[in-house]
Amino acid sequence: MRSDPHGSAFDGPDPVATTAAGSGPSxxxxxxxxxxxxxxxxxxxxxxxxxxxxxxxxxxxxxxxxxxxxxxxxxxxxxxxxxxxxxxxxxxxxxxxxxxxxxxxxxxxxxxxxxxxxxxxxxxxxxxxxxxxxxxxxxxxxxxxxxxxxxxxxxxxxxxxxxxxxxxxxxxxxxxxxxxxxxxxxxxxxxxxxRSRFDELVDQARTRWARSGQIAHRAEPDLKNGRGGLRDVQLLNALSIAQLTDGMPGLGPDAPGGGLALAHRRLLDVRTELHRVAGRSRDQLRAQDADEIGAALRIGDRFDLARTLSDCARTIGYSVDVGLRTAGNSLPRRGLSKLRGIPVRRPIDEGVVEHAGEVVLARDARPKRDPGLVVRVAAASATTGMPISASTLGRLSDSAPELREPWPKGALSDLLVLLGAGSRAIPTIEALDRTGLWGRLLPEWGAVRDLPPRDAVHTWTVDRHLVETVAQAGGMATRVARPDLLLLGALLHDIGKGRGGDHSEVGAELAAQIGGRLGLWPSDITLLTEMVRHHLLLAQTATRRDLDDPATVQMVVDKLGGDALLLELLHALAEADSLATGPGVWGDWKSSLIGELVRRCRLTMAGETLPVPDPIDPMLVDLAADGGVHVALDPGTSPHTYTVTVVAPDTPGLLSHEAGVLALNSLRVLSASLGSHGGAAINSFVVAPRFGSPPQAGLVRQELIRAIGGEIDVLDLLDVKEEEALARQVLEDRTGAAVPVQYSQAPPRVIWFDVTGGDASQGEAIVELRAEDRLGMLSRLARVFERNGADVRWARVSTLGSSVVDAFCISMADGGTRARREQLESAILAVVPAPEPRKDEPAAE
The missing domain is CATH 3.30.460.10 (Beta Polymerase, domain 2)
Known part of the structure; x- marks a missing residue:
């Protein structure tokens, strides 16, 4: 008599148990x-x-x-x-x-x-x-x-x-x-x-993703085990059975592309045909089978199939993110977590609050009447590192109207904040894209969405490559005079792909169209268009032409019209584009060649344009004659922005007091024009309330008078407010570990320009600061100048998304020696945000 083929794995009278999968007697x-x-x-x-x-x-x-x-x-x-x-x-x-x-x-x-x-x-x-x-x-x-x-x-x-x-x-x-x-x-x-098995479930999924990779961005994806694959649909089903999520978290059948259910069916169809073509069980889609499978499913060739798989996998991947987050928040509480009470709703921006670690709409938000709310929510998500809740995305998708053309300045500023958030912008844009909101902001995005690359050196689909380039460009914002145009150029440089023809020329036309819709100045639209048109110029010339030939350099200079700013932007874009393409694309060899080409082009172009002060309104000159403190607060040129004009005696520390009072009243300075006349300071600030309505001008004037009189120290109050804000912006994961969610993306830079023909003895110079923004930045800088004996003659302040480009014309009492300049520069760098530490480097103690 043969032995029992089933084996035994249990104690007790029943000898029947499981054997290995597929095993058994022949x-x-x-x-x-x-x-x-x-x-x-x-x-x-x-x-x-x-x-x-x-x-x-x-x-x-x-x-x-x-x-x-x-x-x-x-x-x-x-x-x-x-x-x-x-x-x-x-x-x-x-x-x-x-x-x-x-x-x-x-x-x-x-x-x-x-x-x-x-x-x-x-x-x-x-x-x-x-x-x-x-x-x-x-x-x-x-x-x-x-x-x-x-x-x-x-x-x-x-x-x-x-x-x-x-x-x-x-x-x-x-x-x-x-x-x-x-x-x-x-x-x-x-x-x-x-509750006790959730962590194991998540860890198992992450281990599987690490082993099998992302279906959306693999040439030969694992349809079953990869991220966005069939195992993830089963994971969502398990969470639904546990009553922690619904059956389709985040994306239902009304979502763009048909939502989760359609993505699941399409993935099943591809795997079914993969079995039929391979003649055996197979999970990994081989490149040589893709054309046959695409034809069998009437999708098209292998590139069309790759695009379909990317769409399905990213839809499933987004749904898994939402499902795991929702499930984690729905877990039964135990221990000390029971004592924490109901999560508090904390304001982040106008109509935007934080709730339970997610960005949600405020109770009084009216999406139908606030077209810029979508971009504001996205900016809040990217800067805080908190995901947008699925219900908020659904509500915005259902009711938010399209932004009128041209966009209000506030909406453009919020878009730049989003783009300037570095890698934190990627999941935010992905969430917007999966729910149809990103395509509403940028209708041209549809042609590159999930578009597979034709070159094997590219790691990502075209749309993801664009977003990855933006993330890389965020780390270079302080290397250029116009970080806003660098971010927009990074976002749009390949927007012309998928339409036929030269994608650089097609993209340049689209960039001009998009720039006009965003409300850019005509000169900025021209710059953006030329960035897209020539985004390959430096890399192709440096690696394919003889740099020692003067004609090579002259050709580049001629194509750029001798524009040094355009050259600077293209240099940063070339690096960001290469870093976002794939491993090994950017290295010392390519970097040195492009750097040498740029150096020679700059020598040929020769010369830089210095910042100049804005003219002073004659009416404000008349107002300054009485020697009093005057504050006016008027609506700006776009919704949610205001102009604050301050006329006051030019006393030491005035600028620090003015900027500090504005920051204490939750007014973010978007730009400023600072000047003086006849012993009076005449300063104008374009501000945006972080949330709610701005304070009355009379209240701002009273607080300013108190600050000038020494009754309050605005910097001390700003430090307290900043610490409270950072404490609120620390998320706690399920293990209770604190995770900081706001970082600087690029190292700050201080650039000096002599305005007296290089005679440093007169001590007058222009100091340009390029850095990430922080609460009360202008007030802190003004205090630095005051304490270091630098008198601010005039200034032009610009906040471009999450970056600032501030130019101050200063004079120094001791002549502005090299040592004094180095001392002032160190003091400036001490009050701006430090660069984000690399993951392989320990943070400073």
Whole structure:
């Protein structure tokens, strides 16, 4: 008598347990004449379905899956009835895996559980043999187990993989009550124990993603295990069964592209055809099979198939992000977390608040009446590092109107804040894109969305490459005089792809169109257009032409029209573009060649334009004659912006007091023009309230008089306010670890320009600061100048997204020696945000 093929893994009287997947005796392991051969008919029917079906007609992918499900269910039901597996027999056949989900693929394993109600082991073994052996003899891959309900529940309580499989179990034949005991018991056990198993579930998913990569950005993706694959859909189903999320978190059927359900079906169709083309079970889509699969599904060639897969995977990936976040927030609280109470809603910006670690709309927000709310929400998400809640994205998608053309200045400023957030902008833009909001802001984005690269050196799809370039450019914002144009150029440099023709020329036309819609000045539109048109010029020239040939340098200078600013922007864009393309694209060799080309072009162009002060309004000159303190607050040229004009005696520390009072009243300085006349300072600030309405001009005047009189120290108050803000912007993950969410993206720079013909003895110079913004930045800088004996004659202050480009014309009492300049520069750098520490470097103590 042959040995028991099932082995034993349980203590107790029942010797039946699980064997390894697909294992079992071959046809030669024992006599086969006494075992029915109907499974050969099952195998033959499977082959006929794959060959084209009974009517010599090739079934499409969904029909093939349905036919395979029906075929296997019919065989199991018939075979079970023959073996006495009936409603009152104490036996039940339960399907898990593909058959359990009704997603049977051509070469998927048949995953079955034979349940029994503590039946005599000898009978169990006999029934199992007569059920499994015909399948093995027919060479049908089988993953099987034989258990009682308590045994199955015991396995589910300790083995997460087994649990996830049993959550998808489905009754096939036999005692339906026995099947329901298992299915109901596993689901109940999963719901009650999810708090202790959630971390393991997340860790398992992340390990799988790290091993298999992202489907959207792999040449040969793993459709089952990769990020955005079929395993992730099963993960969402498990969270839904645990009652932590709904069935389609984030993206329902009304979402752009059809949402999660359609993405799931498309991915299943591709994997079905992959099995059919490969002639065996396969999870990884090989490049040589892509054209055939794309044609079979009527998608197109391999590039069209890659675009479809990217869309599906990113839709599923976004849904998983939302599902895990929602599930984490929905977990039953225990320990000290029960004492924390209801999460507090904290304001971030006008109409935008933080709630439970997510960016949500304020209760009084009116999306239908506030077109700029979408960009404001996105900017808040990117700068704080908190995700936008799925309900907020859904509400904005349903009701937010399109921005009028040209955009209000506030909306453009918020867009620049978003783009300047570095890598934190990537998940925010991805969330906007998956919900249709990004395409509403940039309709031209549709042509590059999920567009696969034609060159193998590219890591990302074209749209993701653009966003990655923006993230890289954020770290270079202080290297250029116009960080706003650098960020916009990075976002649009490949926008012309996917439309035919030279993508640089097509993109330049689109950039001009987009720049006009965004409300850029005509001169800025011209610069942006030329950036897109010539974004490959430096790299191609430096690596393909002789730099020692004067004609090479002159050719570049001529194409750029001798514009030194355009050259500076293209230099930074070339580096950001290369870094965002793929590993090894940017290196010392390429960097040195482009750097040398740029150096020679600058020498040929020769000369830089110095900043100049803005003219003073004659009416303000008349107002300054009375020697009093005057404050006016008027609506700006766009919604949510205001102009604050201050006329006061030019006393030491006045600028620091003015800027500090504005910051204390939650007024962010977008730009400023500072001047003086006849002993009076005449300063104008364009400001935007961080939230709510601005204070009355009279209140600002009273606080300014108190600051001038020494009754309050604005910098001390600013330090307290900044510490409170940073404390609120620290998120706590599930382990309780604090994670800072606001960093500087680029190292600050201080640039000196002599305005007296290089005679440093007169001590007059222009100091230009390029840095990341912070609370009360202008007030802090003004105090630095005061304490270092530098008198500010005039200034031009610009806040471009999250960056500032501030120019101060100063005179220094001691002549502005090199040592005094170095001392002042060090003091300036001490009050601006420090660069974000690299991940491989420890943060400063």
């Amino acid at each position: 046809a030669s392991a024992g006599p086969t004449s006494d075992r029915p051969g109907e499974a050969h008919d099952l195998a033959r029917a499977r082959r006929q379905l794959l060959a084209g079906g009974s009517r010599n007609h090739r079934l499409d992918a969904p029909s093939l899956r349905h036919a395979l499900v029906d075929l296997h269910e019919f065989w199991l039901t018939t075979k079970g009835n023959e073996l006495g597996i009936r409603p009152d027999s104490g036996f039940a056949i339960v399907a898990v895996g593909g058959l359990g989900r009704r997603e049977m693929l051509p070469y998927s394993d048949l995953d079955l559980i034979l349940l029994h109600d503590d039946v005599d082991p000898a009978l169990v073994s006999e029934v199992a043999d007569q059920l499994w052996y015909p399948l093995w003899d027919a060479h049908i891959k089988l993953d099987h187990s034989v258990r009682t309900v308590p045994q199955a529940l015991q396995v589910a309580s300790t083995d997460l993989t087994a649990t996830l499989g049993m959550l998808e179990a489905r009754h096939i034949a036999g005692d339906v009550e026995l099947s329901h005991l298992l299915i109901g018991g596993v689901r109940r056990q999963w719901r009650t124990g999810i």
